[in-house]
Amino acid sequence: MDGKNMLDAARTGNLEVLKFFLEENPSILADLRLMSPTESLLHVATKAGQLNFVHELMKLDPEIAEELNKDGFRPLDIAVIMGNLLIVKELLKANRKLCRLKGKDQRTALHYAAIKGRIDIIDELLSTCPDSIQDITGHGETFLHLSLKNYQCDAFSMSIKWLERLGKESVVNLGDCHGNTVLHIAVFTKQHAAIELLLNSNRIRETINVNSTNAKRLTALDILDIVIENSYDVRIREILQAGEVREILQPGEVREILQAEGEVRAQDAITIRTENSPKTEPIKQLEDPLHMMDWLEYFKFQKQRDSPDHVRNALVVVAALVATVSFQAGMTPPAAILHKTSDKQPSIGSGYPPPAPPPYFNPEGTTLRAAAARILGSNAAAQLFLFTNSLGLSASVLIIMYLTIGFPFQWEIQISVGAMMFTYGFATGAILEGRLGYFTLISAYLLPYALRLLAIARRKPWKHWKQKSMHS
Numbered sequence: 352m353d354g355k356n357m358l359d360a361a362r363t364g365n366l367e368v369l370k371f372f373l374e375e376n377p378s379i380l381a382d383l384r385l386m387s388p389t390e391s392l393l394h395v396a397t398k399a400g401q402l403n404f405v406h407e408l409m410k411l412d413p414e415i416a417e418e419l420n421k422d423g424f425r426p427l428d429i430a431v432i433m434g435n436l437l438i439v440k441e442l443l444k445a446n447r448k449l450c451r452l453k454g455k456d457q458r459t460a461l462h463y464a465a466i467k468g469r470i471d472i473i474d475e476l477l478s479t480c481p482d483s484i485q486d487i488t489g490h491g492e493t494f495l496h497l498s499l500k501n502y503q504c505d506a507f508s509m510s511i512k513w514l515e516r517l518g519k520e521s522v523v524n525l526g527d528c529h530g531n532t533v534l535h536i537a538v539f540t541k542q543h544a545a546i547e548l549l550l551n552s553n554r555i556r557e558t559i560n561v562n563s564t565n566a567k568r569l570t571a572l573d574i575l576d577i578v579i580e581n582s583y584d585v586r587i588r589e590i591l592q593a594g595e596v597r598e599i600l601q602p603g604e605v606r607e608i609l610q611a612e613g614e615v616r617a618q619d620a621i622t623i624r625t626e627n628s629p630k631t632e633p634i635k636q637l638e639d640p641l642h643m644m645d646w647l648e649y650f651k652f653q654k655q656r657d658s659p660d661h662v663r664n665a666l667v668v669v670a671a672l673v674a675t676v677s678f679q680a681g682m683t684p685p686a687a688i689l690h691k692t693s694d695k696q697p698s699i700g701s702g703y704p705p706p707a708p709p710p711y712f713n714p715e716g717t718t719l720r721a722a723a724a725r726i727l728g729s730n731a732a733a734q735l736f737l738f739t740n741s742l743g744l745s746a747s748v749l750i751i752m753y754l755t756i757g758f759p760f761q762w763e764i765q766i767s768v769g770a771m772m773f774t775y776g777f778a779t780g781a782i783l784e785g786r787l788g789y790f791t792l793i794s795a796y797l798l799p800y801a802l803r804l805l806a807i808a809r810r811k812p813w814k815h816w817k818q819k820s821m822h823s
Contacts (some may be wrong), residue, residue: 354366355733356372356679357369357372357379357392358395360404361392361395361396361399361401361404362395362396362399362401362513363399363401363611364396364399364401364403364404365404365558366403366404369404369407369408371409377570378490380392380411380412380415382409384415384418389420389421390420390421391415391418391420391426392408392415393408393409393415393416393418393426393461394418394420394424394426394428394429396408397426397429397430397433397435397438398429400432400433400438402435402437402438402441405438405442408443408732409445409446409553410439410445411432411582412447413446414446414560416442416445416446417446417449417452419454422455423454423455424454424455425438425449425454425460426438426442427442427443427449427450427452427460427644428454428455428458428460428463428558430442430463431460431463431467431469431472431476432463432467434469434472435473436469436475436718439472439475439476439635440475442552443475443476443479443480447479448480448616449481450476450479450483451480451486452642453486453684453797455491456488456489457487457489458488458489459483459486460472460476460483461473461476461477461483461484461486461494461496462486462488462494463509464476464494464495464504464506465495465497465501465503465507466501466503467495467501467504468501468503468505468506470505470506470509471505473494473509473510474509475545477513477517481517484513484514484517484519484522484550485519485522485707487525489691490527490528490821491525491526491527491528492527492528493522493525493533494510494695495507495510495511495514495522496527496531496533496536498510498536499533499540499542499545500536500540502540502542502746503522504544504545506544507533507542507545507548508548510556511523511548511549511552514555514605515554515555516551519554520554520557520558520559521558521654523549523555523558523559524558524559524560526563526565529565529566529567530564530565530567531565531566532560532563532565532571533545533549534546534557534559534563535549535562535563535565535569535574535773536548537571538571538572538575539547539574561622607794619709624686638717652762663754666750666754667750667754669747670748670750670751670754671725671742673744673746673747674744674747674748674751676743677740677741677743677744677747678744678771678775679740680740680743681737681740681741681775681778682775682778682779682813684733684736684779687737715766717795736796737791737795738791738792738794739795740779740795741779741791741792741796742771742798742799744775744795745772745795745796745797745798745799745800746799748768748771748772749799749803751768751801752764752768753764760765772796776792779792781787
């Protein structure tokens, strides 16, 4: 019951209740730590913004400010998140080392100030503990990363000034867990004011490594070439409407600044290192969006740029789409195909003359279909439909099987694909009766696998000959 009364006192800022219980039990604060391990009195008072109560608690027990609540927050973190500068000053005055204590996700109070854009609190924290400017989170993020990721432009600008004031400009080159520096993030999120600040501030400009690559070996200019397709997305428009960005660079101007600073594409770095080799200029070609061949060149697969997981995902989507369309076409073939393969003929007494064969099945014709008709008979159209549709299904299934090797539930994937192929075979086999129809179906099934085996068989002698020629 005493614990509940004390929590209520912290919530309302009632110092009289606090003094009363302390007189009755001088160790009540220690007892409350044992009784309520999820949240201390200081957490409650900080949330409620009770400055006087916080001041009294810090005089009685300064170490209480180092405790984490059940969610991994310290009282200082809560004060920063809520923007209560007075409580922040009170806590730091009693215990300066609170600045660098890490909580949830290894974040410090400075990280939360950057996330929330608390400019006045950033000033207070860095004035009290300048070394906290280099602290990183569990994801490798500095407070600069967090301010950009949360679109806190004013906080980012303030942070840059503090870097120059403390001589810590090299912090801008630190990468997060994905290797992204603040320049990568500014370009990717299209925060052009931040890019201008990084490249126009004298001391930062001398320090920043514009050619730094992230974990996917992309420079900032590589990322710019990707996001430049949509010049201003919804988020950028919101920032502009809120007035958070005062000086805006057009995407072309951003490119010019990056190139003037020595920015190069990651895939061009090898070309630069070669001896006087002629350097291609794909960037200049892409600057004209109306030139279709330039866009085709840009969007085609590039090993240096496109990661294997993205390529695999795209191939799985395309293969699944082709398999779905082919399977559906086999289950519900065109009515004309069913009509031509029907054995039913109108009776003599029905009053209807037998239908004349279509002109493209005329054996006297000289077209390709006529030639096919001589070989396959009157079911040529159905045979060709069955072969090509089954070939598309088999090839797409082969792609899916290759790309899912090593996936969990591999046997279940194999069984489901095999069952689908058998279902398709039995259903489409009814289109054509006789051995010729099943021969067509089996040929279409096996052709992609045969071509793949042939390619593998030809590749081995070529590799052997190439290795032999290199050693000779």
